[in-house]
Amino acid sequence: MSLNGKSWRDNVRFVTPYVPGEQPDGADIIKLNTNENPYPPAPAVASVLKDFDSGRLRKYPKPLCDGLRKALSDWFSIASENIFVGTGSDDVLALSFLTFFNSKERKPLLFPDVTYSFYDVWAELFGISYEAIPLRDDLSIDENDYIGRENGGIVIANPNAPTSLSMPLSAIERIVSENPSSVVIIDEAYVDFGGETALPLIEKYDNLLITRTFSKSMSLAGSRIGVALGSKELIKYLWDVRNSFNSYTMDSITQEIGVAALSDRDYFDETRKKIIETRERFSKELSALGFVFPESSSNFVFAKHPAIDAAVLFEDLKKEGIYVRHFKGERVKDHLRITIGLDREMERLLDFLKAYVSLNRR
């Protein structure tokens, strides 16, 4: 029992965590629920794993991931001093929130009400005040909502998730240039599947930070590699916070895997092109079945059907071994987020949906 009715629980930091998508096992499962890439990583990645000398694990990894940053510097044609890496862009984003959204006047961080559902979780965890700004009815972002509004920072996923919609570079530039006293983070997790990168703006604006991930277009969700690109000053502050927390986050094998993935741009272009083509074919057929969805710039579509309950369809698909994502929020509960997989996986999903739509109209 406790003194004065006090408990250690009074000292706990209670949080409501992010809920990651399920990771079911099983050979027959069609997994279209976490936006993973259906193709294996570049062949050079397999060679790294085969040839890695385990004796090297005796030593700590390179804390600043020099080799990987050099490879990224060539890939993006940008100096290494403009590049930060972390264990997945979740790690990079969390650290960026901690570093840059520290408004002394507690001005709110701005982000859309429908977006990556980790943003509000980090804001809560770090005690950052925030304001979720409603999307338009068509699920697009109105850039004007982010102009002339007091804020302690802005984060926008472009293309946005789970809506799949992208904003033009001109709109991003307006947001960055009209908010010179805030850091603006553009989360480009899906930009390789459509949309325009804000990379050319980095030289012009020292308040712009772009985040990227190897999880989607590089087929390396299991390796956990995330990147931030920004002015040298922003990147320095990120390393400072990184080295005040845990310096050696990315292991030596992962650093080499990242370099290997970046050594093969042809493979990267070939696989992302295949995914885009599958998306276009799948979108046509899905829309022929009466599903409604915005035109995707990502490796997923965000679809609803006027005559079908999405929560029920989600469960019925799962019984078939087909996993998609359903979010319970009021504005999104009628939708399913469907990752673009292999052609034959999308065919099986479409076959099921064809029969389902004719049987289950609400």
Ligand SMILES: *Cc1c(COP(=O)(O)O)cnc(C)c1O
């Ligand atoms: C997948 C995703 C991430 C996180 O990616 P990781 O690098 O796997 O941590 C970040 N932002 C958005 C919008 C995503 O969809």
